[in-house]
Amino acid sequence: MSGRRALAVRLDNAGDVLLAGPAIRAMAGHCGPVTLLAGPSGAGAGRLLPDVAEVITWDAPWVGFAPPPVGRADVLALVDRIAAGGFTDAVVFTSFHQSPLPAALLLRMAGVGRISGFSVDYPGALLDVRARLDADVPEAERALALAAEAGFAPRPGDDGRLAVRRPLPDVTALTGGEPYVIVHPGASVPARRWPPERCAEAVRALGARGRRAVVTGGPDERELTARVAGTAALDLGGRTAWPELAAVFANASAVITGNTGPAHLAAAVGTPVVSLFSPVVPAERWAPHGVPHVLLGDQGAACRGTRARECPVPGHPCLSDVSGEAAADAVEKLLAEVSS
16 A cells, blocks of 8 residues: 555544545555544544544544633644654545634644645645535535545445445344334434424334334433333433444334434445434435435425524424324335335
């Protein structure tokens, strides 16, 4: 691999890291296994990615919903850690509303040889490759375009879809052996959550159609998953780390969820998705990528394109108006299409 060592940077959430996976594979095709610099929310997903040899976790003060204060010692420790890696190349992956320049400054201080990123702002000496892509393209394709501009074309035959490491753990003891549909009610951003009462309706509607429901969620969502599951579904809230969650999703017939990391996890394991999608961000960029999916929610709602974290419209109608029956119907439609 010509002595090159590559660092991929994606500092935000788990779904964002999963969407960078195809681009990271492209980097690895030229440089060998890649080191990933990720935030605390994305590190676990990063360890699932093929061709990631190591994950460096750092909580960047310009990212996240509760960023830490800027600490000189913390910043310099990261610079020293990256400098010790001897990286010849780095690609800073960001969303369309983010800047790569804070990360690029630290990489430059660490002596990284060649740094690439999308930047609307003038980068000065911080970027060697300044890419631009303004079109509403899927985020995974946007990341691949950046990797290509940085000189990392995909390997021949790589289909550009999301993926995770295989094999995944056996989770039959958790889920049982009968087929099931996942309902994942949580999301890091309230404006992207389908209301819990609607999720519970979907659980009951699935049961009425003879489909077993499994409810998933993180350790901090146990109260939510218990409420949604009730007595009608298996509640796995807080019972799965990332590898186990990936396996639970891989074995599911379909997943019902909002625009959140688990939607992209479903795509990465090839499971169809019923996506309750709030239009605060564009579905063209963030809908489940590369798998059959049905998009529910009013994409023309007044909140469209606001990037709001809390719904600016009373009652959250873009998602709250979607019934549990409608989601269960979408599952039936989706599975009929997949099996045809």
